[in-house]
Amino acid sequence: MKKLFVIMALLPVMAGAQSLEECQQAAERNYPLIRQYGLIAQTTELTVSNIRKGWLPQVSASAQATLQSDVVSWPEQMQSVYQQMGLDMRGLRKDQYRVGIDVQQMVFDGGAISSQKNIAREQGKVQEAQNEVIMYQVRRRVNEMYFGLLLLDKQIQLNHDLQEVLAANERKLSSMYERGTAAKSDYQTVKAERLNVVQQVSSLQAQRNAVARMLSMFCGLEVKDLEKPQATSLGMQSAGQRPELKSIDAQLRLADAQEKALDAALMPKLSVFVQGYYGYPGYNMFEDMMSHRWSWNGLIGARLSWNIGALYTRKNDKAKIQLQRDMATTSRDVFLFNNQLEQIRQNEDIERYRRLMASDEEIIALRSSVRKAAESKLAHGIIDVNDLVREINNENAARLQMSVHEIEMLKEMYDLRFTTNN
Numbered sequence: 001m002k003k004l005f006v007i008m009a010l011l012p013v014m015a016g017a018q019s020l021e022e023c024q025q026a027a028e029r030n031y032p033l034i035r036q037y038g039l040i041a042q043t044t045e046l047t048v049s050n051i052r053k054g055w056l057p058q059v060s061a062s063a064q065a066t067l068q069s070d071v072v073s074w075p076e077q078m079q080s081v082y083q084q085m086g087l088d089m090r091g092l093r094k095d096q097y098r099v100g101i102d103v104q105q106m107v108f109d110g111g112a113i114s115s116q117k118n119i120a121r122e123q124g125k126v127q128e129a130q131n132e133v134i135m136y137q138v139r140r141r142v143n144e145m146y147f148g149l150l151l152l153d154k155q156i157q158l159n160h161d162l163q164e165v166l167a168a169n170e171r172k173l174s175s176m177y178e179r180g181t182a183a184k185s186d187y188q189t190v191k192a193e194r195l196n197v198v199q200q201v202s203s204l205q206a207q208r209n210a211v212a213r214m215l216s217m218f219c220g221l222e223v224k225d226l227e228k229p230q231a232t233s234l235g236m237q238s239a240g241q242r243p244e245l246k247s248i249d250a251q252l253r254l255a256d257a258q259e260k261a262l263d264a265a266l267m268p269k270l271s272v273f274v275q276g277y278y279g280y281p282g283y284n285m286f287e288d289m290m291s292h293r294w295s296w297n298g299l300i301g302a303r304l305s306w307n308i309g310a311l312y313t314r315k316n317d318k319a320k321i322q323l324q325r326d327m328a329t330t331s332r333d334v335f336l337f338n339n340q341l342e343q344i345r346q347n348e349d350i351e352r353y354r355r356l357m358a359s360d361e362e363i364i365a366l367r368s369s370v371r372k373a374a375e376s377k378l379a380h381g382i383i384d385v386n387d388l389v390r391e392i393n394n395e396n397a398a399r400l401q402m403s404v405h406e407i408e409m410l411k412e413m414y415d416l417r418f419t420t421n422n
Contacts, residue, residue: 017227020414023219024142030220031138036131044124051120054113055106063099070094072285091289092281100277104303110267115260122254129247136243138218139418145215147411150226152208154403159201162396166194169375169388176379186378186385193389232413241421244335251328255321262317268306275299339419346416353409360402367395 028034073091106113170190176182216223276298281288283297374391377383 017225018223019227020143020146020229023146023215023223024139026219026221027138027142028135030218031135033131033134037128040124040127040131044120047120047124048117051113051116054109054116058104058106060102061100062102065095065097068094068096072289074289090292092285093292096280097294098277098279100275100279102273102275104271104273106269106271107302108268108270109264110269111264112261112267112269115257115264118257119254119261122250122257126247126250126254129243129250132243133247136421140415142215142218143411143414143418145211145218146226147407147414149208149211149215149223150228150410151404151407152204152211153226154407155400156201156204156208158396158400158403159197159204161399162197162392163194163201165371165392165396166190166197169392170194172375172379173385181381189385189389193392229410229414231410232417242335242339243421245332248328248332248335252325255324255328259318259321262310262314262321265310266308266314268304270302270304272302273300342419343416346412346419349412350409350416353405353412356405357402357409360398360405364395364398364402367391367398371395 071092071094170187173182173187173190177184177187212223276296278294278296280292280294282295283299284295288295371388371391371394374383374388378385378388
């Protein structure tokens, strides 16, 4: 139902020619990995909530029964004296029992719980940043299909134009054949060439339908007509907005949080506690020596603890964290280096396509002039029909070449935008 609502909401936008940006946005909304953002956020909040509960009183219950080899007892001389006084000092029993509860409340933890919460949040941000890196690649895949579809549309359009040129010459040769000024084979040659071009458009249309279906599935919407993107010019740009760099920044922040946790591990911890149990013997051992009865016992106090064991591994732990930083910094340098190389290549390709398109226009004008001259020569019997077909195909090839150069240039421009995320 939710997906249907999104589709209905976007129908007005996608009803006309669809732009590259609209397809990219639709693909990002439709890509299954988008749901992982919510799952990461929920997991992080649950983890932080569990860590926060470290401030709640920690309650533990226990029960034990023991049999001791020896117990506290009165010396024999004192037992004789007590017996003479009429007192039965039996001493403690060797079988002892205890059912109790222990409640401990943290008062000061040296920032351990706070540092654990920060680590959990930063880990969540690292996962989200890594997820964003994968999601960003969706744009490149959309670019590939979108410009591939544009190129196929242009090829189909040029195919129809070629059919019209061949059909016009076919009609002209048919008229000439009827008047006896052209051979029947000339007419049949042009007709066969036109039918061959008709067959080619069937193959192009099948390719277009396949790519359109893939793009539609990727976007979650039916993609029909495309809007030709405008030419852009960026030049060398900073790649600071790329999600890969944001992911590296998140890793560095996680390393900082982990280092602060090492400092918190060295701090002393203060807590208050309450202990109580029902059993035998109790805290009043003199009375328990005389009366072997279970009793209620309890105590309350404060505990200050300082575990210096973290000092043993602190140096190595800090070195490991620094290595993580160094690896992340190296990854950043490698990414920026490769990104700059990619920008140089893409800018050079864009300029190359500009130069090719400038000469393409002149080539098309020349090929068109030669084709028209060939049509005139054929009408006067100077050349045969094969020469005309060759010139028609040469003109079409020139137009197709220019279209390929134009689409490839546009693709490189938008790939450059992908490279810089600008």
